[in-house]
Amino acid sequence: MKDEKIQIKGISEGLLVTLPLSTWDEARVFVAKRIDENPAFFLGARLVLDVAETDVKAAELGKFRDELSERGITLSSVLSRSETTIKNAQALGLSTNLGVRQGYEKHKKDSNYFEGDSAVWIERNLRSGYKVETKCHVVVIGDVNPGAEIISAGNIIVWGRLSGSVHAGADGDQGARVMAMQLEATNLQIAGIPANAIVKKRRKQPEIAYLIKNEIIIEGWDIQKKHKGDL
């Protein structure tokens, strides 16, 4: 593998480091080498790492993050098309895409990550400390526990109990919805507008949250009725 294949460029989130397709160990050594060649340039930088399709273990990512922080560099995000890598990065609390809320439209051309009508599919419980931040819709088959967080530019659907924190339509889509089998979110926002405190109910019933005139309405799902939140 040749050193030149690593691309480093400045973007508004910090430094975007794009790794060529290779094994993680090789890539890590090369990045470390590039940094050590010019430590002053990297000092205090926020690094966005693009590993393309490479599968990276959580322990490896954590080690790399520690190595970087010893050099005064913060690893802020890991971009990847590998589901394993994304999952592991999320587990470490790393962002897995360029920020959603601030609307980084200008980078759209650069990134080949899901947008628009795609969805992130998560088939497990999201535990406390997990964060999913994406421009796509989010579908969770499982529970979203208190302390877990989902930020999506689109809709959020939870086939299970939603008791974490969610933000749908995070880059301003007022038509975004949140649906859950049991909606008990500790914090719910749509397009930046927070819902009033959600009270735990005895009666368990699927619910939909959507915006009407800048106010979040939460309705029980009734198969007979037409909801504004209907798909």
Added chain:
Amino acid sequence: MSATVVTITSGKGGVGKTTTTANLAVALASTGDKVCCIDGDIGLRNLDVVLGLENRIVYDLVDVIEGRCRLRQAMIRDKRIEELYLIPAAQTRDKSSVSPSDMIKLCDELRGEVDWILLDSPAGIERGFQNTIAPADTILVVTNPEVSAVRDADRIIGLVESEEKGPAKLIINRINSALTKKGDMLSADDVVELLAIELIGVVPDDENVIISTNRGQPVAFDAKSKSGQAFKNIAMRLKGKEVPFLDLNARDDLFSRLFRTN
């Protein structure tokens, strides 16, 4: 002999990690197995106090890792029970004096000597936690039926999964059946439903645990204690035996003993 390394952890402090470690160690050792517990809470050691071995410490974990003594020299043998050992933590150092790979090396050295290595994890998710998770074969997450403890346990279970050490097993400590009945406390079922991992033990709230902890005499030594029995049951389940869970609602006063029909 090849030991199983069991790490007892929780995230939140004060839920009973050390008490659980001490009692499981006593319970396992009393079945005739050879047990060594290691206090992973470097700088804030107290497993030695709970086991009543504090005045016998000469060498500690950091001494072994830094090569100032042999492993055998740091293993304090409990005089009350055969084959129960403790490697205490250093009190004058901190968590950074040990690395996860040091712990793996130490446990590998110890594996040939004993049946069980019980690692008492410190609170938190930082270095001390990582040190104790690294060598683990089985991870026991201790929690209380309290919202804050359950949330921390949830985080820990997630971290254990991402380290590919899962699935962890759950111990719910300090269940107060009177409060649960009134609906003022989460029940064991509520906790299991939220955390969605296998339950390996339920320990009732018992003031004798506090008394025994202060005396350095774990409740598992006490044949009549209900909480001691709960710890013994966990030990049996760790050994692969099927033991029914204690009925925490059973009344335990004089009348119910007199009139108990079964």
